[in-house]
Amino acid sequence: GAGVSQTPSNKVTEKGKYVELRCDPISGHTALYWYRQSLGQGPEFLIYFQGTGAADDSGLPNDRFFAVRPEGSVSTLKIQRTERGDSAVYLCASSWDGSTEAFFGQGTRLTVV
């Protein structure tokens, strides 16, 4: 597609449940990023993929968070045993190899009740 696509756009889940958030990057972009944005804050880095491998996962808050990109294109962010504090907008971005210019999707708003 023309831009970064994220699904679903909204997700409401109960505390303790497992969720998966999907990101379709811009075609040809080898770099993919996940960020988390809380209300009134700027996006915060979670994880960076170069191709299929996670080159930097230093932003993942704990071991309940995991992300994969098995074929170097689509990525899935997985959150286990969700907590109310996980509620936020999860943003995905992609860029050309070696470029800092990241293009963002519209985000998935996750609400844990």
Place this chain on the structure above:
Amino acid sequence: GQQLNQSPQSMFIQEGEDVSMNCTSSSIFNTWLWYKQDPGEGPVLLIALYKAGELTSNGRLTAQFGITRKDSFLNISASIPSDVGIYFCAGGGGATNKLIFGTGTLLAVQP
């Protein structure tokens, strides 16, 4: 997580006025980016800066990469109602190209 200091936090101006906002960091960055975010949308890239001292324009927008590499500013000239939104600076250019974002500046433009 780390966030850059961005000021002002919010601005309420009349259409046609010029606007200036800035971003400071305790760390050096190799790249400074400016994004605009509308409600319910992801950030949209406005301007990218790659060299200390660089001044770059994109239409009515002008941004500068500070000479110390620890700051950047964004100017918007002759504001219009569609300039309304939240503006974020972001520093990057490290080994993994991850971005550190500022706290955001909310801009409101009254027609």
